[in-house]
Amino acid sequence: METLLQQIINGLSLGSVYALIAVGYSLVYSILLFSNFAHGGFLVIGGYVCYFFLGGYFLSNFFEGGVGTNIWVAAAAALVGAGLSAVIVEKLAYKPIRERTPVTLYMLIASMGMNIVIENIFVVTIGGRYRALPSVIPMKPVSVLGVATTSQFDLLALATAVVFLVGLQIFLSRTKWGLAIRAASYNLRTAGLMGVNVNRLISLVFFVAGMLAAIGGIFLSARYTLYPQLGAITTKAFVAAVIGGLGSLPGAVAGSLILGLAEMLATGFVSSQFRDLIVFVLLIVTLIVRPAGLFGKSVGEKV
Amino acid sequence: MQNAASAGAEAPILSVRNLSVNYGAIRALKGASLDVYRGEIVAVIGANGAGKSTMMNAIMGDIARAGGEILLGGAPLPARSYQVVGAGVSLAPEGRRVFAPLTVRENLEIGAFPLSDRSEIEEQMQRVFNLFPRLEERRSQYAGTLSGGEQQMLAIGRALMAKPKVLLLDEPSLGLAPIIISEIFKELALINRTLGMTILIVEQNARKALLLSNRAYVLQTGNITMEGASGDLLNNPEIEEAYLGGRKK
Ligand SMILES: Nc1ncnc2c1ncn2[C@@H]1O[C@H](COP(=O)(O)OP(=O)(O)O)[C@@H](O)[C@H]1O
Ligand SMILES: [Mg+2]
Numbered sequence: 001m002e003t004l005l006q007q008i009i010n011g012l013s014l015g016s017v018y019a020l021i022a023v024g025y026s027l028v029y030s031i032l033l034f035s036n037f038a039h040g041g042f043l044v045i046g047g048y049v050c051y052f053f054l055g056g057y058f059l060s061n062f063f064e065g066g067v068g069t070n071i072w073v074a075a076a077a078a079l080v081g082a083g084l085s086a087v088i089v090e091k092l093a094y095k096p097i098r099e100r101t102p103v104t105l106y107m108l109i110a111s112m113g114m115n116i117v118i119e120n121i122f123v124v125t126i127g128g129r130y131r132a133l134p135s136v137i138p139m140k141p142v143s144v145l146g147v148a149t150t151s152q153f154d155l156l157a158l159a160t161a162v163v164f165l166v167g168l169q170i171f172l173s174r175t176k177w178g179l180a181i182r183a184a185s186y187n188l189r190t191a192g193l194m195g196v197n198v199n200r201l202i203s204l205v206f207f208v209a210g211m212l213a214a215i216g217g218i219f220l221s222a223r224y225t226l227y228p229q230l231g232a233i234t235t236k237a238f239v240a241a242v243i244g245g246l247g248s249l250p251g252a253v254a255g256s257l258i259l260g261l262a263e264m265l266a267t268g269f270v271s272s273q274f275r276d277l278i279v280f281v282l283l284i285v286t287l288i289v290r291p292a293g294l295f296g297k298s299v300g301e302k303v
Numbered sequence: 304m305q306n307a308a309s310a311g312a313e314a315p316i317l318s319v320r321n322l323s324v325n326y327g328a329i330r331a332l333k334g335a336s337l338d339v340y341r342g343e344i345v346a347v348i349g350a351n352g353a354g355k356s357t358m359m360n361a362i363m364g365d366i367a368r369a370g371g372e373i374l375l376g377g378a379p380l381p382a383r384s385y386q387v388v389g390a391g392v393s394l395a396p397e398g399r400r401v402f403a404p405l406t407v408r409e410n411l412e413i414g415a416f417p418l419s420d421r422s423e424i425e426e427q428m429q430r431v432f433n434l435f436p437r438l439e440e441r442r443s444q445y446a447g448t449l450s451g452g453e454q455q456m457l458a459i460g461r462a463l464m465a466k467p468k469v470l471l472l473d474e475p476s477l478g479l480a481p482i483i484i485s486e487i488f489k490e491l492a493l494i495n496r497t498l499g500m501t502i503l504i505v506e507q508n509a510r511k512a513l514l515l516s517n518r519a520y521v522l523q524t525g526n527i528t529m530e531g532a533s534g535d536l537l538n539n540p541e542i543e544e545a546y547l548g549g550r551k552k
Contacts, residue, residue, distance in 0.1 A: 176416070183402045183413045190400045193363055195388030195417040195465055 006148035007268035008261065013154035015260020016161030021216040021237035022244070022252035023165065024209035030185035030247040031205050034104040035238065037111040038089055039213055040231020041118030046082035046214025047133075047221035047230060048122060050074045054134045071136040078218055079211045086210025087203045089114050095199070115231065122228035130225040137222045157219045164215060165253060168208065172249075177204060185247065236279055243286045245293025254294055258282070314377055316341045316501055317362075317392070317469045322371035323525075324354075324361045331357040333525040334371065339469060339503050344495050346512035346533060347505040348546055349522035355505035356397050358522070359473045363387050363394050375468070389417045391468035395458040397477060403447030407438055410446050410457055414464030424464070430498075431460040434490060452483035456490070463494070470494070472504040476511060484508070488515050509546035513537045521546075 021043065028036045053074035069077075093110045122128075138152040172178035184191040184201055192198045213234070220233055236259060244255025262282055266274040286293060315338035324332040331354045339345045349355050360366045362373055364384040373380040375390055393414075402410050411431060415424045432439035435456040441449060446457055455475055462470055475491070476484045488511055494500045505522075506512035513519055513533040521529040521542070529536070536542050 176412075179405075179409060179413055180416065182409075183405060186402045186404055187400060189365060190396065190402070191413070192384040193365060193388070193394055193396060193400075194413050194461070195385050195393075196413075197383075197385040 002148050003268045004265075005144065006150060007264040009144060009148065009150045009158075010154055011261035011264030012257060013150070013158045013260070014264060015240075015257035016158045016165075017216050017219050018237045018240050018260055019253045019256035020161050020164060020212045021234050022241040022256045023168065023249055024212045025234075025238050025241040026244070026247055026249055026252040027181075027205055027209050029241070030249075031181070031188060031202060032094070032098065032104065032107065033247075034107040034111070035246065036209070037108065037238075038086075038093075038114035038118065039111075039209065039238075040234035041089070041115045042082045042086045042210040042213035042231075043217035043220070043234055044118060044122065044226075044228060044231045045085045046078040046210075046217035047226045048126070049081035049214070050078035050218045051131060051133055051221065051226055053077045054136060074136075075215075075218060078214045082214035082217065083207040083210040085118075086206040086213070089118075090202060090206045095202075119228045119231065128228055130227045131221075132225050133218075133222045137219075153219075153223070160215060160219070164212060168212070168249075171208075177201070181205060239279055239283045243282060243293055245296025248293070248295035251293055251295030313340060315339055315374075316376055317503065318374040318377075319358070319362065320372050320374070322358065322361060322373065323369045324357050324366060325369045331525055332361065335522065335525065335527050336371075337520050337527060337530070339501060341501055342495075342499055343518065344491070344502045344504065344516040346516035346519040347503070347522050348509040348512050348519060349505070349507070350546075351507060352524075353522045354525045355507075355522055356473055359394055359396070359471050359505060362392065362471065385417075388465055388467075391466075392471060393462035393465045393467035393469075394471040394473065395455075395462040395475060397473035399451075399454045399458040401446040401449070401454050401457050401461070403445065405446055406443050407446055407449070407457060408442045410461050411438075411464050414461035417465050423466075427464055427466060431463055434463075434494060435460055451479050452487065455479060455483075455487055459487075459491070459494075463498075463500075467500075469501045469503060472502065474506055474508075475504070476506060476508040484511060491515060509542070510537070513542075 021039065024039055025035060053069050054071065093114050094107045097106045097110060137156060140152050141149045142152055142155060143149050172182060180191060180196045180201055183194065184196065184198065188198055191201070217230070221230060224230070237256065240255035240259045241252045242255070243258065244251025244253070259279060259282065262278045263275045266278045317339040319335065319337045321334040321336055322332050323330065323334050335354070335358060337345065337347065347355055347358065357366065361368050362380070364382050364387045375392060380387055380390060380392065402413065405413070411428050412424065415427060418424050418427070437453055438456055438460055441453065446454065449457060459472065459475065475487055479487070491502065492515060495502055504512055504516065513536055516533045519531065519533045519536050520527050
């Protein structure tokens with residue numbers, strides 16, 4: 001019973017971090033109809049910007065303490081940095097393609113290339129070694145109702161994800177640009193005919209996706225350490241987005257929570273070696289039983 | 304120095320000059336020209352594949368032009384869709400293309416994207432609701448659940464939301480029952496009369512379009528082949544034969 005409750009809390013916490021990342025995949029997919037595999041790169045950029053601002057680089061390379069900003073400034077910088085990087089990647093790599101051809105497969109391939117480029121920029125400039133984020137996120141254990149224990153870290157991750165996902169929902173449902181994004185996710189060209197500057201809209205979507213990835217990047221690098229290939233973790237968030245139905249934001253959140261819970265329950269009741277197995281079992285079962293995903297609309301070719 | 308009013312003959316509000324558009328090797332428009340004057344309803348009739356939608360989409364900046372120019376109020380119309388709408392030209396596209404997962408109200412709101420004054424948007428929405436009371440009844444309903452006729456009304460209302468100087472309509476009769484078509488064309492006449500809205504309509508349904516409009520052009524495989532007062536074209540035997548289902552020998 002205690003294990004169950006504890007693993008549920010851990011699962012929700014893990015799932016909520018996946019959700020931040022999965023929503024970015026789905027948001028971009030809903031507008032441009034391709035899976036942006038450079039998304040993991042945005043996450044890594046967020047992690048490194050945060051690390052730099054916290055003074056981690058200087059601490060480990062030059063000084064002993066006394067440099068770096070607090071976590072709020074560092075996190076804000078990471079969000080803006082990753083958001084802007086996402087916008088730049090779109091302008092450099094995807095815009096030239098989408099202006100020439102309606103075939104979205106080329107953007108998918110370009111995104112894989114951009115992911116490698118981003119990874120290697122970090123490998124070449126600051127090196128591939130694992131780096132620990134200065135301990136700015138509290139990790140103390142917390143007792144839940146006296147029956148289970150979790151950590152401050154897990155609760156903080158869950159709360160942060162909820163704040164940002166609710167914020168995103170409010171932005172999409174209450175603002176003019178949010179409405180434009182919803183319209184564009186149904187039909188981008190028709191949204192253009194309504195007077196929406198579609199290039200600006202696409203930049204906005206990438207900025208938001210990059211920001212959300214950066215939050216994931218901060219929490220994941222605090223949990224596991226930071227290295228250029230950390231973005232590979234987004235594979236699981238991508239799977240979550242597919243299970244929920246690519247292009248659907250509620251689907252991305254639901255898929256992420258299911259995945260997080262499944263991983264943690266498998267860890268708690270079977271063995272942690274089953275963690276990754278269960279992810280792909282869920283993916284395969286979804287693709288067989290309901291190829292469009294839980295909230296997916298149509299079964300087109302999804303790349 | 305003279306302005307348009309003192310110049311005698313008024314300049315057209317929308318002028319399409321030698322417009323050509325290619326899809327790869329296909330030349331869909333081969334230098335088509337037409338003028339629309341303030342307050343007029345102008346129709347472009349033509350068979351399926353004549354290039355009517357191509358002309359509309361090229362005016363809207365939704366597809367690239369290969370040549371020619373488009374003037375709005377004497378000034379070149381910008382090339383990008385959002386700038387065209389901002390400049391005062393809105394389109395109710397072929398096939399309606401309403402945003403199915405958005406409500407009727409949200410569809411109208413997105414139509415008003417270039418406007419920023421909240422009260423101006425509400426005012427315009429009320430105007431659209433007065434024209435199409437059915438839309439007001441269904442304002443919280445998803446657009447995807449509307450009937451074809453209601454969706455067409457929504458597409459027209461949505462285009463009106465941006466307060467255009469010229470309203471473009473691409474085959475508003477497409478796929479609708481005759482009684483619904485009559486209702487919509489009656490409404491278009493009213494929009495022209497009461498709002499003073501200038502309308503450029505392209506239609507395969509030549510009879511309806513000629514009855515509605517003041518002047519008309521005939522578009523044939525990318526070329527304008529005939530033009531004149533709509534009443535004259537209605538009585539033209541050639542037109543009757545080709546477009547009005549005149550008796551074949
Ligand atoms: N996206 C496209 N790609 C290639 N050819 C097209 C495309 N759209 C239209 N065409 C061709 O251009 C011509 C004009 O089409 P269109 O403007 O849609 O005609 P209309 O609206 O008068 O029926 C047709 O021959 C059509 O096949
Ligand atoms: Mg057409």
